[in-house]
Amino acid sequence: MTLYPTEQWLDEYGRLLDESDTLDDLAGGWGRGFNGDILLVISELPLEETTLAELPEPALAGIPEDVREGIGDVTLADAPETFGEALRPSLPAQVRELLYQLEENVDDGTLYAYIGLEGGDCTGVEVVGGPEERDVGFEVSASYSTWRQIVDGRPVASALLTGDLDVTGNHVRQVRYSAMFQLLGQIAADVETTHLFEGSRSSPATALVDEAVRQPAFIQRTAERQVSRTLNLL
Structure with missing residues (x-):
């Protein structure tokens, strides 16, 4: 198992992204004609509270x-x-x-991770010193507590709905590729992970939202994958 969040964890995440056939299906047009690279912003790392x-x-x-x-x-x-x-x-x-x-x-308690994405390929991963170091099309930001929940399987869509996760970038493309963003979280949950820091439990209200979005997200991802495959055959 790899420690989260470390460079070793990010390398393993990048490997799984690059090997994902589902990402190939959902993100075939991602980054074609626009910057599809993503910056993950992990804030509020509890360094001062953790011994x-x-x-x-x-x-x-x-x-x-x-x-x-x-x-x-x-x-x-x-x-x-x-x-x-x-x-x-x-x-x-x-x-x-x-x-x-x-x-x-x-x-200052924040870690920045660059994810290069074009089509269904991960073109590179890297921990960077700040948001100005790499030119990206999208930033995905959340506290460490929220990221830990996502790595443990919380749907990205739920974190977006509750405002715990924020995505900045072209809004139209965010909507068009919403299932892809959900998949990015699911692949993170596939990494065999040991967390460096303690996490907080989801509130009952958050847990309800998590369960409410899981099935629709699965249906949407399946439908988008089928549409993508059909278009590739035309």
């Missing part, structure tokens, strides 16, 4: 118990400074890599 002791076991593998006890109260916001260049070589490789990514990739 090293609260990280999942895969993130701490290799750290002796006595060392864990001594560093358990260090928050992730303070960890890069606490474990400076002199101390980091003594840490397991995966812990050093995690600290490096937190230090380099997270800006």
